[in-house]
Amino acid sequence: MSSADILGYAAGALTAFTFLPQVIKTWKSKSAKDISLNMFIIAFVNEIMWLVYGFMLDNWVIILTNAVMLGMSGFMIALKLKYNHQ
Amino acid sequence: MSSADILGYAAGALTAFTFLPQVIKTWKSKSAKDISLNMFIIAFVNEIMWLVYGFMLDNWVIILTNAVMLGMSGFMIALKLKYNHQ
Numbered sequence: 315m316s317s318a319d320i321l322g323y324a325a326g327a328l329t330a331f332t333f334l335p336q337v338i339k340t341w342k343s344k345s346a347k348d349i350s351l352n353m354f355i356i357a358f359v360n361e362i363m364w365l366v367y368g369f370m371l372d373n374w375v376i377i378l379t380n381a382v383m384l385g386m387s388g389f390m391i392a393l394k395l396k397y398n399h400q
Numbered sequence: 401m402s403s404a405d406i407l408g409y410a411a412g413a414l415t416a417f418t419f420l421p422q423v424i425k426t427w428k429s430k431s432a433k434d435i436s437l438n439m440f441i442i443a444f445v446n447e448i449m450w451l452v453y454g455f456m457l458d459n460w461v462i463i464l465t466n467a468v469m470l471g472m473s474g475f476m477i478a479l480k481l482k483y484n485h486q
Contacts, residue, residue: 318456325449332446335438348434352421360418363411370404 323375330379333357333386340390346397354394357387409461416465419443419472426476432483440480443473 340346361384368376401409426432447470454462 318453321449321453321456325446325453328442328446328449332439332443335442336436339436339438340434343434345434348426348429348431350422350425352425353418356414356421357418360411360414363407363414367404367407367411370407 326375326379330382333383333390337386337389337393340393340397344397346394347399349390349394351391351394351398354387354390358384358391361387412461412465416468419469419476423472423475423479426479426483430483432480433485435476435480437477437480437484440473440476444470444477447473 336349340349361380364376364380365384368374368380422435426435447466450462450466451470454460454466
């Protein structure tokens, strides 16, 4: 593996968990007034696109990264709708 | 260009603007209490990694996408720090 490959895998692994601190914060605080619903709707739709792209290329790094992000953005949409007014 | 290429470019273009609705919302509302600072710090560091990766591969799709996201996550960090208690 080249150093570019290693950096790419490390960057991809970190990308997958970008939303995790927000999920934990919103889950604990039960407050989501300041969160943009549109941001997570865009992310959700976008990750479906990336998943389809990953399957077309049979690239499991893309598939796994975006499966994790799809789950987290879906969960954030649910938290936003539940805790919007608190 | 294959249909996979077209989907990849469309997905990448959408990814670049994922944070935009949050930037606009926080800018207008001047309230960032519910926003996770850690999420945008992770995103900021992660986009520097992707930028380096993009330059190593000389891939301008990766470079441009992550330059946009780096700017937006840096701006969100500034907004979070400014409006955290409002």
